Amino acid sequence: MNIGKEQFFLTGIQNCEGEKLIFVQLCAVLSTTRCISLRRGILIDYVEPQYVVVTDVMTYYILCFTWAGVLFLDELPEYQRQTLEALRQPLEDGFVNVTRISGQARYQSRCMLVASMNPCPCGNHGSKSKPCRCKPNEIKRYLARISGPLLDRIDIQVEMDAVELEDIRGKQEQEDTVTVQKRVVAARNLQLERYRDESFFCNAQMPQEGIETYCAMEAGARAMLHSAMEKFHISMRTYSRICKVARTVADLSGHAIIQPQDIAEAIHLRNLDGRYWR
Numbered sequence: 001m002n003i004g005k006e007q008f009f010l011t012g013i014q015n016c017e018g019e020k021l022i023f024v025q026l027c028a029v030l031s032t033t034r035c036i037s038l039r040r041g042i043l044i045d046y047v048e049p050q051y052v053v054v055t056d057v058m059t060y061y062i063l064c065f066t067w068a069g070v071l072f073l074d075e076l077p078e079y080q081r082q083t084l085e086a087l088r089q090p091l092e093d094g095f096v097n098v099t100r101i102s103g104q105a106r107y108q109s110r111c112m113l114v115a116s117m118n119p120c121p122c123g124n125h126g127s128k129s130k131p132c133r134c135k136p137n138e139i140k141r142y143l144a145r146i147s148g149p150l151l152d153r154i155d156i157q158v159e160m161d162a163v164e165l166e167d168i169r170g171k172q173e174q175e176d177t178v179t180v181q182k183r184v185v186a187a188r189n190l191q192l193e194r195y196r197d198e199s200f201f202c203n204a205q206m207p208q209e210g211i212e213t214y215c216a217m218e219a220g221a222r223a224m225l226h227s228a229m230e231k232f233h234i235s236m237r238t239y240s241r242i243c244k245v246a247r248t249v250a251d252l253s254g255h256a257i258i259q260p261q262d263i264a265e266a267i268h269l270r271n272l273d274g275r276y277w278r
């Protein structure tokens, strides 16, 4: 299995610093994992959205290019709907199918999609400290640029408030990046070992049929997940994705069997679609 082609493909609106910030953070956390290695060299490409939005073929090219790497889309709603929708199938099965008159081609396109966006055009909707200036229908139109099926395919969805100056100065002790990195590398190595005889190498890539085998959970955890399914009307696709995220949470916590707290965290990590999109 070739897992040596690590690429970061960063896009965002012009003069936006977000993608650079995310890149630095991702490199710090992921640099020594076997799948993403700075030492083997990462090609950093930056593409302005006016080029990215041209055709779905460009989207496909980017997806193939970032195979086994990270694709970061800053200001997600700024992309054309057609471009975003072209991500759906590759995110689901890890392949890009290109059909032209001259024939068909199928390429591997497995990557980690990371995206960021504001909750409304002015960026303050839901903020505890700043007032939102947008009308309800403007917010609705803005959020509607991200379709339900695309949202469904994003495993972890986290809401973040603006960082205040006093928080940057550090009011409380937080884990440093090196400590987090060690945990990530250990969990990643655990997965490489667990899936050594499989055609995939990490939890996110686990096919549907692998869930029963690899996502064993305690009775309490299963009951919690089933209850959440009924309460939040969770689809089968979302159910599978929660199981895989819970597997990762359990790996990070050193749990061989998924515990109720692992399921609770996995559900919490994707509550954004419930708050803003329903």
Ligand SMILES: [Zn+2]
Pocket (backbone or CB within 6 Å): 120, 121, 122, 123, 124, 125, 132, 133, 134
């Ligand atoms: Zn607003």
